Amino acid sequence: MDVEQTFLFIIEVVGTVAFAISGIRMAAAKHFDWFGAYVVGLVTAIGGGTVRDLLLNIPVFWMQTWWYIAVTGLSLIVVIVFRRILVKTRVLFLFDTIGLALFVVIGIQKTLAVDYPFWVAVIMGITTGALGGVLRDILVNNEPLLFQKDIYATACLAGGLVYWVAYYCGLSMPAQGIACAVTVIAMRLLAVRYSWSLPVLVDIDENTGNKV
Amino acid sequence: MDVEQTFLFIIEVVGTVAFAISGIRMAAAKHFDWFGAYVVGLVTAIGGGTVRDLLLNIPVFWMQTWWYIAVTGLSLIVVIVFRRILVKTRVLFLFDTIGLALFVVIGIQKTLAVDYPFWVAVIMGITTGALGGVLRDILVNNEPLLFQKDIYATACLAGGLVYWVAYYCGLSMPAQGIACAVTVIAMRLLAVRYSWSLPVLVDIDENTGNKV
Amino acid sequence: MDVEQTFLFIIEVVGTVAFAISGIRMAAAKHFDWFGAYVVGLVTAIGGGTVRDLLLNIPVFWMQTWWYIAVTGLSLIVVIVFRRILVKTRVLFLFDTIGLALFVVIGIQKTLAVDYPFWVAVIMGITTGALGGVLRDILVNNEPLLFQKDIYATACLAGGLVYWVAYYCGLSMPAQGIACAVTVIAMRLLAVRYSWSLPVLVDIDENTGNKV
Numbered sequence: 001m002d003v004e005q006t007f008l009f010i011i012e013v014v015g016t017v018a019f020a021i022s023g024i025r026m027a028a029a030k031h032f033d034w035f036g037a038y039v040v041g042l043v044t045a046i047g048g049g050t051v052r053d054l055l056l057n058i059p060v061f062w063m064q065t066w067w068y069i070a071v072t073g074l075s076l077i078v079v080i081v082f083r084r085i086l087v088k089t090r091v092l093f094l095f096d097t098i099g100l101a102l103f104v105v106i107g108i109q110k111t112l113a114v115d116y117p118f119w120v121a122v123i124m125g126i127t128t129g130a131l132g133g134v135l136r137d138i139l140v141n142n143e144p145l146l147f148q149k150d151i152y153a154t155a156c157l158a159g160g161l162v163y164w165v166a167y168y169c170g171l172s173m174p175a176q177g178i179a180c181a182v183t184v185i186a187m188r189l190l191a192v193r194y195s196w197s198l199p200v201l202v203d204i205d206e207n208t209g210n211k212v
Numbered sequence: 213m214d215v216e217q218t219f220l221f222i223i224e225v226v227g228t229v230a231f232a233i234s235g236i237r238m239a240a241a242k243h244f245d246w247f248g249a250y251v252v253g254l255v256t257a258i259g260g261g262t263v264r265d266l267l268l269n270i271p272v273f274w275m276q277t278w279w280y281i282a283v284t285g286l287s288l289i290v291v292i293v294f295r296r297i298l299v300k301t302r303v304l305f306l307f308d309t310i311g312l313a314l315f316v317v318i319g320i321q322k323t324l325a326v327d328y329p330f331w332v333a334v335i336m337g338i339t340t341g342a343l344g345g346v347l348r349d350i351l352v353n354n355e356p357l358l359f360q361k362d363i364y365a366t367a368c369l370a371g372g373l374v375y376w377v378a379y380y381c382g383l384s385m386p387a388q389g390i391a392c393a394v395t396v397i398a399m400r401l402l403a404v405r406y407s408w409s410l411p412v413l414v415d416i417d418e419n420t421g422n423k424v
Numbered sequence: 425m426d427v428e429q430t431f432l433f434i435i436e437v438v439g440t441v442a443f444a445i446s447g448i449r450m451a452a453a454k455h456f457d458w459f460g461a462y463v464v465g466l467v468t469a470i471g472g473g474t475v476r477d478l479l480l481n482i483p484v485f486w487m488q489t490w491w492y493i494a495v496t497g498l499s500l501i502v503v504i505v506f507r508r509i510l511v512k513t514r515v516l517f518l519f520d521t522i523g524l525a526l527f528v529v530i531g532i533q534k535t536l537a538v539d540y541p542f543w544v545a546v547i548m549g550i551t552t553g554a555l556g557g558v559l560r561d562i563l564v565n566n567e568p569l570l571f572q573k574d575i576y577a578t579a580c581l582a583g584g585l586v587y588w589v590a591y592y593c594g595l596s597m598p599a600q601g602i603a604c605a606v607t608v609i610a611m612r613l614l615a616v617r618y619s620w621s622l623p624v625l626v627d628i629d630e631n632t633g634n635k636v
Contacts, residue, residue: 063540
């Protein structure tokens with residue numbers, strides 16, 4: 001592996017650990033046992049990419065190498081041993097954001113590689129980045145956080161659109177990816193810093209006609 | 213496109229809008245943000261057909277044309293702008309029923325086209341028509357409505373069986389589809405008109421031996 | 425069919441009935457109608473194997489023969505007619521355990537047949553055995569039991585590891601399968617007899633620093 005590949009590999013490990021830990025901690029809050037927590041962590045980390053690969057009809061990525069399984073096991077150990085430190089640090093949020101950005105880029109590149117149009121690639125980028133968290137919330141029987149208070153998926157969408165613009169402007173492929181990743185990271189950090197959120201949808205009660 | 217294709221295209225748009233709106237309104241009742249509501253609407257509209265295509269191992273239908281994505285966006289705008297009118301009208305129910313009938317026919321025809329037996333086609337017809345609503349209910353963390361009070365899936369089943377009979381009676385393919393669609397629509401309208409429902413399953417409490 | 429195939433066929437029917445009944449009874453506890461209960465029973469019985477086949481990109485097993493559909497229908501009738509007897513007997517637990525053991529073996533063998541490494545086969549064995557129950561819990565909107573109090577999935581994991589050992593020791597394929605199945609059954613029976621469970625994961629409250 002050359003330097004660039006090593007760099008991408010490290011980011012992917014970091015992102016996978018961050019995603020897995022978010023699943024494991026949510027499982028812990030629901031008093032799941034170790035095995036259940038491992039499964040929730042694994043689904044959070046690999047769920048989005050798995051659905052992407054099924055939809056694209058390409059071999060499922062985590063079945064090609066054992067290290068996603070191993071890295072999730074490492075994440076479980078980290079939570080068990082270091083949980084008192086974990087809650088006091090913001091480093092997990094940074095890891096999660098960097099991992100998210102890389103996952104969006106990977107989703108887009110894999111989709112373009114099998115010749116789907118760009119709008120499909122953007123959807124697959126969002127799916128890779130955000131669906132794992134939705135599956136996590138379904139497994140622990142929470143309402144998906146994604147849909148209520150987080151700019152998470154919107155940051156993926158913005159990153160995908162910037163990738164698209166960079167693509168049509170004729171930037172090199174690494175430059176496209178970096179532009180996308182920087183957008184995702186910037187939007188997420190700014191959204192948390194300034195409490196950005198999308199408007200909540202309002203519906204009308206069928207009986208009273210009042211907003212609910 | 214000739215007249216028949218145009219007609220089927222219009223019905224599919226109408227059905228997709230009706231399905232998407234049902235998802236978006238349920239997301240609104242749970243105070244999801246716009247993006248979340250869009251996702252729930254999209255999953256409601258395309259979820260059943262997506263699972264069908266994965267099971268049949270054929271290309272996923274909504275990844276071949278951008279208009280499902282666009283029509284769901286249109287549905288979101290309709291809900292935001294016209295929500296006060298929407299709650300006072302029965303037109304959505306009619307759209308939903310017509311869309312359901314068409315989705316069942318499409319599910320059956322796609323399955324027969326890849327040479328599965330008819331009982332698989334009937335299951336895929338029900339899946340195409342009814343699974344989107346189940347996924348919607350899972351996403352907003354409700355118990356699936358389908359399983360509790362609606363004749364929805366049963367209407368799909370009846371339509372599928374009528375299609376089967378028409379097929380073995382040697383009717384033309386359009387006639388098979390129309391017989392199926394009319395059955396679905398008639399059963400759904402009659403079920404709502406006369407409050408038809410299936411019997412609820414009763415279980416016995418393990419401790420007291422009483423029905424629960 | 426020779427004697428061995430007949431034997432395996434009977435076990436698979438027995439296991440499918442046991443899995444379907446567990447889904448149907450949980451649906452009954454939530455007052456689902458007959459159709460809903462049938463669907464939950466079917467998903468419990470075939471859900472794990474379906475996801476396995478999609479991940480392995482092989483034809484989905486229950487679409488190749490109608491008897492899984494029929495056996496689930498039989499299970500619904502059994503629940504409706506014999507529910508008063510069912511709650512007083514332990515026979516269902518035995519059926520469920522035997523079925524689980526066979527499903528794990530089938531999952532492993534199908535995965536090895538398409539040349540995936542053994543660690544993928546173990547995951548697919550667990551998926552085949554345990555995912556149906558998770559999908560059942562999601563459909564009826566419960567928190568997955570699997571993750572909280574049951575040694576269920578751990579028994580599948582142990583069976584898979586024993587299979588692996590038997591494989592590398594050069595045992596014959598039937599001997600590998602039997603070693604795996606006996607392990608799953610023994611672990612499940614012992615776990616229930618002696619109330620084995622995995623440790624629950626503990627998390628720290630972000631505000632107070634107390635364990636939650």
